[in-house]
Amino acid sequence: MWCPSVSLTLWANAWLAGQAAPDDVLDALSAWAPSHSVAAYDAVAADVTGLPWPDVDTATSVSLLQTVRAAAGLRTAPGPALNLALPVPGDVRGLPAGSTFARDALTAGEAVVVTSERGAPIGLVPEFEDAGDDLDEDGLGGDFPAVLSWTVYSLPAVPAPEYIDLGEAEYALRSAVRSAAEALTALRAGGTGLDVDDPRAMVEQVLAATHGHDAPPHAPTRALRVLENAAQVDAIIAVSAGLLPIAAQSSSAAQLASDALRPLAAVVRSARLAAVTAILHSAW
DSSP states (O other): OOSHHHHHHHHHHHHHTTSSOHHHHHHHHHTTOSEEEEEESSHHHHHHHOOOSSOOOOBOHHHHHHHHHHHHOOOSSOSOSEEEEOOBTTBOTTSOTTOHHHHHHHHHTOEEEEOOTTSOOEEEEEEEEOOSSOOOTTSBOSSSBOEEEEEEEEOSOOOOOOOOOHHHHHHHHHHHHHHHHHHHHHHHHSSOOOOOSOHHHHHHHHHHTTTTOOOOTTOOHHHHHHHHHHHHHHHHHHHHHHHGGGSOTTOHHHHHHHHHHTTHHHHHHHHHHHHHHHHHHHTO
8 A cells, every 4th residue: 555544544444344353454554653643623523533622632543443433433324434535736536625624635645534424524634743863664763653643624525436447447557557667768768868777676666665555355356456556657657757857858758758757647546546446345
C-alpha cells in the first residue's frame, strides 16, 4: 500500500465486514508508524465518534478503530462504509467542496471518508508528526516514537463515489506502463547528458521502499495486480521526475519524456481508486 489512508480504508473495512480482526488493522497501521493518534476537529465530529471535545488531547490507535466503528454505525445492508480519496489540484473527486476537510485532504493528498446509514459522515486526514530527532531504522526518534495523527472532520454531505471500472483501469494502466518505460529509456539514451548507469535499478529501489504493506487476504487477484502495476508506473514517474531537471533544457528527448509522463499520474490515481473499490466490495 502506498499511503496510510489506503491501509486504514482496506483493513478497517475488512474488520467491519468480519474478514479481519482489530489486531490486523493495528498491525497494518503500525507499518506506517509505531504509534497513531486521533482527535476531533469540531464538536459535531466529536459527537458522532465519541472523541473528547473541546478537550483535544489525542487518543490512541485503538481509539482510531473505535472512531471508525462509531462513525460507520450498524448496517442493515452489506457494503463498505469507508471510501478512499486521493485529491490533487484540479481533481478533488469524492470530497465536499469548500470544506476544511477538502482543503486539508488536498494538502495531504489522501483522506478517508466514513459514511453511515443514519447520515453524519466523517472524514479523516493523516499527518506524520515530527519525531524530533532523525528516525532510526525502527522508525523511532531519539526521544519519542514517530506518530501518525488522524484528524476527524464532520461532513455536511459527501458526493457519491465515482465508479471506475477495474477492467478499463487495468487496460489504461498497461498503456501507461509502456509509455512510462519508453519515457525513461528516452531520458537515458536520448542525448540528454544524463550520467545514469541503470535508471531501472533506481525504479526497483523506489518499489522496494513500498514493500511491507499488505492488502487483506480477501483482495481479488486482479485488483492486487492493478495496484502492483500502478506502483510500477508511479515509481517510474518518480525516478523520471528526478532525472528531468538534470537533463539538458534543450534536449528534445527530455521534452518528449516530460510530455509522455504528464498524463500518467491521473491514470495511476484512477487505477488505484478502482482497485481499492474492488477490494472494499470483495470483503462483503
